[in-house]
Amino acid sequence: MDFLDYGICYFVTYASKVNGNISRFVRPSRGIRQEDPLYPYLFPLCSNGLSSLLSQAVIRKDITSVKISRCCPRDSCLLFANDTLLFHKATVKESQNIFSILQNYEACSG
Structure with missing residues (x-):
C-alpha cells in the first residue's frame, strides 16, 4: 500500500x-x-522529469527540437550543473507550449 x-x-x-x-x-x-x-543528487533526478516532459512534447509535435550540427542528434534542452537551456522555434504557439510544460513541471516538483 x-x-x-x-x-x-x-x-x-x-x-x-x-x-x-x-x-x-x-x-x-x-x-x-x-x-x-x-x-x-536531486537536480539530476528532477531534471530527468523535465527532460521527459520535453521529449513527449517533441513526439506529439507540440514543440520542435533543434539540430545543432549535422553530426548531432536533435534536442530540445541542455542540462548542465544547475542550469537548463531550452530550445524551440520562436513562435507564440511553441512558447505557450513550453510555458505549459514548465507549469506542469512546477506543479509536479513543487
Whole structure:
C-alpha cells in the first residue's frame, strides 16, 4: 500500500553531530537551496522529469527540437550543473507550449 493512500506526508529532517553528540532534528522551512548537501543528487533526478516532459512534447509535435550540427542528434534542452537551456522555434504557439510544460513541471516538483 502506498503511504499517500493514508494522507501521510514525509518531510526531510536534519541533525548534526558536534563533538560526538547528535543535535535535535531540524526540519527545513525554506525548501532545498543550491547550498544544500542533497542538491547535487536531486537536480539530476528532477531534471530527468523535465527532460521527459520535453521529449513527449517533441513526439506529439507540440514543440520542435533543434539540430545543432549535422553530426548531432536533435534536442530540445541542455542540462548542465544547475542550469537548463531550452530550445524551440520562436513562435507564440511553441512558447505557450513550453510555458505549459514548465507549469506542469512546477506543479509536479513543487
